[in-house]
Amino acid sequence: MAKAAIMAGDGLWQAIRGEAQRAAAADPVFGKAVADAILVHDDFAAALADLIGRRLGGGAPERARFTAFSSDAFRGETDLIAAAARDLRAIAIHDPAIADLLPPLLHFKGYVALQAWRVSNWLCRHDHRDAALLFQNEASNVLQVSIHPAAHIGSSVYLDHATGIVIGANVVIGDEVTILQNVSIGRDGELPTRSPRIGRGVFIGAGATILGDIGIGDFAKIGAGTVVTSDVPGGCTAVGNPARLTNCPEPASAA
Numbered sequence: 001m002a003k004a005a006i007m008a009g010d011g012l013w014q015a016i017r018g019e020a021q022r023a024a025a026a027d028p029v030f031g032k033a034v035a036d037a038i039l040v041h042d043d044f045a046a047a048l049a050d051l052i053g054r055r056l057g058g059g060a061p062e063r064a065r066f067t068a069f070s071s072d073a074f075r076g077e078t079d080l081i082a083a084a085a086r087d088l089r090a091i092a093i094h095d096p097a098i099a100d101l102l103p104p105l106l107h108f109k110g111y112v113a114l115q116a117w118r119v120s121n122w123l124c125r126h127d128h129r130d131a132a133l134l135f136q137n138e139a140s141n142v143l144q145v146s147i148h149p150a151a152h153i154g155s156s157v158y159l160d161h162a163t164g165i166v167i168g169a170n171v172v173i174g175d176e177v178t179i180l181q182n183v184s185i186g187r188d189g190e191l192p193t194r195s196p197r198i199g200r201g202v203f204i205g206a207g208a209t210i211l212g213d214i215g216i217g218d219f220a221k222i223g224a225g226t227v228v229t230s231d232v233p234g235g236c237t238a239v240g241n242p243a244r245l246t247n248c249p250e251p252a253s254a255a
Helices: 003-008 012-026 028-039 044-056 060-076 079-094 102-107 109-125 129-143
Strands: 145-147 165-167 184-186 209-211 237-239 244-246
Touching: 012 028, 012 044, 012 079, 012 102, 028 044, 028 102, 044 060, 044 079, 044 102, 044 109, 044 129, 060 079, 060 109, 060 129, 079 102, 079 109, 102 109, 109 129, 109 145, 129 145
Parallel strands: 145 165, 165 184, 184 209
Antiparallel strands: 237 244
C-alpha cells in the first residue's frame, strides 16, 4: 500500500481487510491464519482484542479472559482504538522495511505490547488494578516488554524490535516517540521519587537508560547505550555515559 494512502488515515480497517484478502489468496497455507485473525472480525477493535488475547493467553481460558478485558476497554473508551490506529500507521510510515499495515499488526510484538498496555492503563484508571498488573506481567513474560499500567503514553508511538523495554510507573511519553530495544525509563533511587518526561518526536536508541526527575525535550535524540540522568533540551542529541549533549539547535549547557 502506498504510504500516502496510509497517511490519509481513511478506511484503516478496510485497508487491513484488503491486505488480508490478498495475502490469503496468494498463500492458502497462511490464508487460514489470516482469516482467523482478521477476516472473521467485523471491525478493528474486535480484531485487536482477539490479537491481544492470542498473544498473551497461554490457553483457551486465558485467551478468552484477555480478549474480554480488551473488548471491554475498547468499548469503554473509543480513543484507545484511535490511538492504536495511529500507532499502526506510525510503523508503516516511519519504518523503511514496512509498506503495509498487516505485517506489523500481526507480527510486531512491540505493537501488540503497546496495545496491551493501553488496555492495562484503562483497567488501572477504572480501579481494576489486579487485572492491569496481570496484563503487565503477561506482556513481560511473553513479549519481553514491561510497561507499568500507571505510565502515560501518547499515540503514534513505535516500539521497534521491543525486546527488553522497561517503562516504569508515572513515566510520561509524548506522541510520535520511537523506542528501540533494551531501553529502560523510570525512577532513580532518590527520594522523593520522580519519573522522566519524554517529549514529542523523541528517538531513543537501543540500550539507553533514562532515570529520575528529568525532561527530554521535543525531537531530542538519545543515542544507543546512553545513560541520561539530567534534562536534555529539545532538538539535542545525548550520547555516552554519562550523557553529554551534541548537535543542539542552540548552545546548551552540558547534561
